[in-house]
Amino acid sequence: MDIKALTSPAPQRLSEAEIADLHALYAEELRRFLWGVVGEASLVQDIIQITFRKLVEVGHETQAESRKAWLFQVAYREALAQRRRSATQKKVLETLHEDPRRNEDGLPVDPLVAQETADSVRQAIGELSPELQQVLRMRIYEDKTFAQIAEELDIPLGTALGRMRNAMIKLRGKLAWIERER
Structure with missing residues (x-):
């Protein structure tokens, strides 16, 4: 030493x-x-x-x-x-916001398959921890900035960013697993 x-x-x-x-x-x-x-x-x-x-x-x-x-x-x-x-979040958001009545080729999708996909996304979000769900919903559905989210939740900005990143990673993993099961 x-x-x-x-x-x-x-x-x-x-x-x-x-x-x-x-x-x-x-x-x-x-x-x-x-x-x-x-x-x-x-x-x-x-x-x-x-x-x-x-x-x-x-x-x-x-x-x-x-x-x-x-x-x-x-x-x-x-x-x-x-x-x-x-860029990663944009890709995930685009995937979540795609027209559920059309597949990636633009062809009509069976309404039952579309409903099943929506249910899978809801289920995957529901399996996240409450903290991750809260940040995800505030960012995606309420369109709040991370600064606004951090302020409202009284958490550091880095924590809000980290929670969103963790939520996206976990959702990507859960949804990929669901797709493989089909």
Whole structure:
């Protein structure tokens, strides 16, 4: 074990004043940068919140002279992750919103098969935990942003995003299993 590591004090977290100063200096510039990457105001705001939350958590481990670059790198990576999640969610939502009276070839589907599919989706949603169901319904049926969901449920934004991601993964698995059974 390194004796220096044992005797040197752990870096102190950034103070609220330091974080507020960094926010005042870079938030608007980050907002403009992120607008070019994701192009959606609610996502931009969510990403800025996530970026500054990470600054609170680990910003003290960064060098003061490189914090601006660090903030932009964290924001960019989060923006790319958000775009990937949005694309996945869009695919799932399109699948859920497809006309149940037509198959993927545009041919009419038997109404009994359509009803069975709708029942399968309802059943799969019903098997999710109440927390996952709640976020899923708020996002899909009430068309709320993740920031709104987090605020209404009084949970961190990352928790709301994580619950939606978990719900989508579990639904995809459950619905794939149901399709294989047919």
